[in-house]
Structure formats: C-alpha cells, structure tokens
Amino acid sequence: MHFLLFESAQAASQKAYELIQEAKFQGAQTFGLATGGTPEQLYAILRSSDIDFSDSYAINLDEYIGLDPTHPQSYAQYMQKNLFSTKPFKATYIPNGSNPDVAAETAAYEKIIEDHPIDLQILGIGTNGHIGFNEPGTPFDSKTSLVDLTASTIQANKRYFESEEEVPTQAYSMGIGTILKAKKIILLAFGSSKAQTIADLFSGNITIDNPASALHHHHDVSILLDPEAALYIKDKLKN
C-alpha cells in the first residue's frame, strides 16, 4: 500500500486522473467508480479532459435503497451529473436502489462484475473507515449486498438531503471481497475529518472494525491524500 501526499486535494485528484489515463493506455476497460464529495474534483478534471470512455465500462460501488435512479439524490443522478452526461461510457452500472428483490439485484450485480472484471477501482473512505458502504464489522470476503448504514454515515451524508430524516438508512453496496478483486485500487481521502481513519489505515492494523484495512490484503493500492487527511502521518511519509 502506497501513501502519497499532495499539496492539495486538487493535486491529488490530478494524480488520480493521470493514473486513470495510464491504466487506460495499458488496456484498462472497466472502471469502478465512487460517489460523494471526494471524487468531485477528479470528475471535473475528467469532464474537461479529452479522455474517451466510449469503449469503457463503469461500475459504481453503491446506491441508496429506496431511491429510484431518477431521484435527484440517487447516486445514479450524481454520476449522470458529474461524469456520464459529459463522458459517455459503452455501458454504466449502478445497483438499482428501487429494486425490492434483494437476492436478484445483488446476484445480478455480482454477475456484471464477473463479466467485466474491474481494472481500476476508485474509492473514497468514510470517517469510520467504510469503503463502498461496507460499514465496520463487514467480513472481508463479503459480496454485493444490502447493507445498513451506521448513524455516523447517515450523519455525514445528510448534507446532500433537506433533512436527516430523508437520508436512506440502507444501501446496496459492492462487497469488500468484490472490491478486493479489482486489479488496481486508488483511494482518495481529503480533509481533516478523514485524518484519524487514515492514521488507523497507515498503522497497518488489520481488523473488520476498520473496513479499509482489508486493502492491506491487496497488492496494488495507492492512497492519495491532501495535507489535512494526512495530518497524523505526514512526518512518517517520505514524499
């Protein structure tokens, strides 16, 4: 696992963009994508670049349960707005949060990922260490499933909704085991709210209480940080 410190979130996002370009150049076809505040600058860079995804596949990490793909706060809409409407892909996949058939939805999503193995996975990280919406306690071999969001995740995500009551309490999320199958993983973490979870990850302590620590089991993970997220580990980083 490589921890890389940048002078700003913008500089770290620029590096993520370069790694995506490099992966594409080397033949990557399928990109695992995240939502939330963290990748917004990366998506802005991609939108204004000349990168062409028309032969690529996008597979998103997660979607809120109960939100139809047309709901303004759905991750389907987030992806349309932040990337897909400007940069069309050959095909894009996001779990359907309005499908009440959990077994069918999760099995279909695993099949999609099996058919399109993820070459490069972009991740954010929750303040509690979640990756995708895999909250603390999730087994490291988990597959795509319906997950309950913790109070801290609901709290962190309420900024996108009119009120906390409107934030869905469950989501479909790619599993930790599914994420670990990606060939290459780039995790972005920005801001002081991520400093403690990044310090925990850096400590090397592998525990299901910190879902991101599963990434220590993967051979190609880059953690791109801004100075605030790297607050407690800055002195220990060589770059």
Ligand code: F6R
């Ligand atoms: C989003 C996702 C989550 C977020 C995490 C951080 O698809 O899977 O793990 O990456 O909650 O969210 P932000 O970037 O809003 O701090």
